[in-house]
Structures are given as structure tokens and as C-alpha cells.
Amino acid sequence: MNAGTISFLRQVYREYYFRRARSIEFPRDVHTREFGYIPFGGGMVRHLSFRSGGEAVAEILKQSPSSVYCSNARYESPAAPIEEKGWLGAELIFDIDATDIPTPCKKGHDLWYCEKCLSSGRLPRPSNCLKCGGPAVEFHGTCEVCMAAAKEHALRVVDFLTEDFGVTLRAITIFFSGNRGYHLQVSDERFYLLDQLGRAEVADYMTGTSLPPSTTIASTLRRRHADAGPQGKGWSRRINGYVEGKREEYPGTMQRLASDAVASQRAMIDSSVTTDIHRVFRLAGTLHGNTGMCKMRVESVDRFDSQRDPVVLSAKPVAIKADFYPRFMVNGVEFGPFKSQMVELPTYAAVSILTRGLGEVA
Ligand SMILES: [Zn+2]
Numbered sequence: 566m567n568a569g570t571i572s573f574l575r576q577v578y579r580e581y582y583f584r585r586a587r588s589i590e591f592p593r594d595v596h597t598r599e600f601g602y603i604p605f606g607g608g609m610v611r612h613l614s615f616r617s618g619g620e621a622v623a624e625i626l627k628q629s630p631s632s633v634y635c636s637n638a639r640y641e642s643p644a645a646p647i648e649e650k651g652w653l654g655a656e657l658i659f660d661i662d663a664t665d666i667p668t669p670c671k672k673g674h675d676l677w678y679c680e681k682c683l684s685s686g687r688l689p690r691p692s693n694c695l696k697c698g699g700p701a702v703e704f705h706g707t708c709e710v711c712m713a714a715a716k717e718h719a720l721r722v723v724d725f726l727t728e729d730f731g732v733t734l735r736a737i738t739i740f741f742s743g744n745r746g747y748h749l750q751v752s753d754e755r756f757y758l759l760d761q762l763g764r765a766e767v768a769d770y771m772t773g774t775s776l777p778p779s780t781t782i783a784s785t786l787r788r789r790h791a792d793a794g795p796q797g798k799g800w801s802r803r804i805n806g807y808v809e810g811k812r813e814e815y816p817g818t819m820q821r822l823a824s825d826a827v828a829s830q831r832a833m834i835d836s837s838v839t840t841d842i843h844r845v846f847r848l849a850g851t852l853h854g855n856t857g858m859c860k861m862r863v864e865s866v867d868r869f870d871s872q873r874d875p876v877v878l879s880a881k882p883v884a885i886k887a888d889f890y891p892r893f894m895v896n897g898v899e900f901g902p903f904k905s906q907m908v909e910l911p912t913y914a915a916v917s918i919l920t921r922g923l924g925e926v927a
Pocket residue numbers: 679680681682683684694695696697698699
């Protein structure tokens with residue numbers, strides 16, 4: 566990324582923060598949170614703290630960074646090194662990313678390309694470019710199918726939280742992540758003091774990694790046979806519902822039925838995010854460093870359009886030299902594919918290419 570591109574991106578992001586500083590959503594007790602950011606063309610800066618949202622906004626405007634983060638944890642001394650921060654608890658968080666959900670369309674939009682000669686091909690990525698031996702890197706695209714899958718998994722997390730953990734809907738906030746997924750934040754005091762192991766149990770339960778013995782497939786089926794009563798709760802209900810639908814013609818074994826029942830209903834969350842009690846998480850209302858889209862609160866999951874609603878940068882045309890970029894859709898418009906060419910694009914589309922280092926401002 567050359568100096569001209571860095572200064573262009575900072576300018577674009579600064580304009581957004583100047584216009585829309587009020588859409589940044591700070592958590593309660595701002596002074597107890599750790600903040601961090603990644604400047605364009607630079608590395609992560611962490612262990613910052615601000616006395617108020619206003620003070621944080623001033624710094625965001627000054628830096629106009631590529632990404633802004635804030636801890637879900639509260640600390641006595643948020644700017645101190647991790648061991649000395651004095652952890653006071655943290656909201657429970659979830660990260661759902663379409664990249665981790667195996668959708669059949671990935672073959673069509675995920676690929677590798679060579680950083681040297683720009684040739685490309687289907688995954689799996691070879692260790693070196695097949696043409697010139699240069700470095701091959703993966704490129705993950707996205708599409709409506711992937712984004713619908715991410716939405717579906719976000720709703721599964723909501724279902725687990727409300728049905729199995731008794732969390733009220735009001736305590737759950739859903740955000741679009743700014744890229745390929747959703748973030749959920751739970752403001753329920755029962756989870757605040759949960760340590761890493763406790764959070765891992767919650768994550769494992771939702772991913773179906775470790776089911777409690779009472780909900781193994783055998784015990785679920787046994788109970789169903791014994792009293793044919795109500796469908797039970799939690800995973801029992803989910804497994805029963807699945808088995809009910811498959812009763813007529815199921816070709817597989819019991820083992821297979823069990824794993825199918827779980828696989829079709831687990832929530833594919835990134836467990837490392839939920840279990841990390843010292844995480845800094847993208848701040849709501851700020852721009853994603855790779856897309857220029859906004860991490861924003863989702864009021865109605867059904868109506869939310871992840872390809873249009875989070876597009877907040879202008880359509881002002883900018884001329885760039887694109888080295889390489891597959892076809893992509895944003896704001897209802899299709900762009901690309903591009904390979905070593907000059908092209909004029911709306912700012913909101915150019916940003917994706919520039920931030921990934923796949924083009925420079927002309
Ligand atoms: Zn090559």
C-alpha cells in the first residue's frame with residue numbers, strides 16, 4: 566500500500582467519522598474498557614483507555630484508522646498490561662463468520678491467487694504458484710447464499726440463548742460485523758463473571774461439541790419411546806424434531822442420525838472469540854478495515870440486507886489501478902473481475918480492493 570493510497574483511505578474514513586460520529590455505539594462504563602486500533606499500513610495498537618465516548622471519538626477522528634476495537638471486558642486499569650488490568654467481568658459475545666460455514670457456493674467464489682504474477686485458481690491453495698512459484702494466497706469471496714447461512718446461524722445462537730439459557734430477547738444485541746458475518750452481544754449479568762472455561766462450555770454446547778449425557782441420541786430416543794410425551798428441551802427437543810422429520814426413510818446408522826441431527830442444528834460460532842475474556846472486539850458504528858462497511862446494529866434480522874444496509878461510504882468515483890480482484894457485488898451493483906487494469910469505481914467499492922493491497926489509487 567503506497568503513501569497515496571494510505572492517505573486516500575484515511576481521508577475517506579475520516580470523512581465518515583466526521584459525518585457520523587454519533588452512530589458509534591459505546592458500551593456502558595467507557596472508562597473501564599480497553600480500546601485498540603489498526604492504522605492503515607500499520608500494526609495493532611492496544612491498551613488504550615478513554616474517560617468518555619467523546620474523548621474516544623476525538624482520537625478516532627485524529628487517527629482515522631482502518632479498524633477500531635473495544636474490550637467486552639471491564640477493567641480497573643484498562644490501559645495496564647493484561648496481568649495488571651484488574652478484570653471486572655465481561656459481556657458474553659459471539660462471532661459468526663460465513664467463511665467458517667461450509668456452503669456449496671464457496672467453490673465459485675473462494676480462490677487462490679499469486680501475489681507475483683497474479684495467476685489464480687480454485688482452492689485448495691497450492692503451497693506456491695503453479696505458474697511462477699511465487700507466493701499463493703487465499704481469497705475468500707461472499708455471496709447471498711453465504712450471507713443467508715451466516716444469518717441463519719446467528720438466529721440459532723439467539724435460539725440457544727433464549728430457549729436453553731433463559732436470556733431475554735432484550736438482552737441480546739445483533740450486529741452485522743462489517744464483513745461476512747454477525748456479532749452478538751449479551752447483556753445478562755449471569756454471564757459477566759464467567760471465566761474462560763465457563764464460556765468454553767457455553768460455546769461447546771452451542772456447537773454441539775460436547776453434549777450433556779442426558780441429550781445423547783440414545784437417551785433422547787429411549788425417552789421418546791418410553792413416553793412419547795412432549796419433545797423435551799434444549800438439544801433433546803432439537804434432536805427429536807430432526808428424528809421426527811426423518812422417521813419414514815432414514816438410510817443411515819444411529820451414529821449417523823445422531824451426527825446429522827447435531828450438524829443440522831448447531832451454531833457455527835468462532836469459539837475462540839466467545840472464550841477470550843480479554844478480547845478487543847470491533848466497536849459498533851465503526852468501519853471494517855477490509856470493506857469500508859459499517860459494523861452496525863441489526864434491528865430486524867429478517868429485513869436486514871448485508872449487501873446494502875452497511876454501505877455508508879460515498880459513491881464518489883475514484884480512479885484506481887487494480888492488480889487483481891474477482892467479481893463482487895456491493896450495494897446491489899456488480900464489479901469486476903479486474904486484472905492489472907485502470908478502473909474508475911465508486912468509493913464504497915474501491916475501498917475493498919485498496920484495503921486488501923490489491924490496487925493503488927491512480
Ligand atoms: Zn505466479
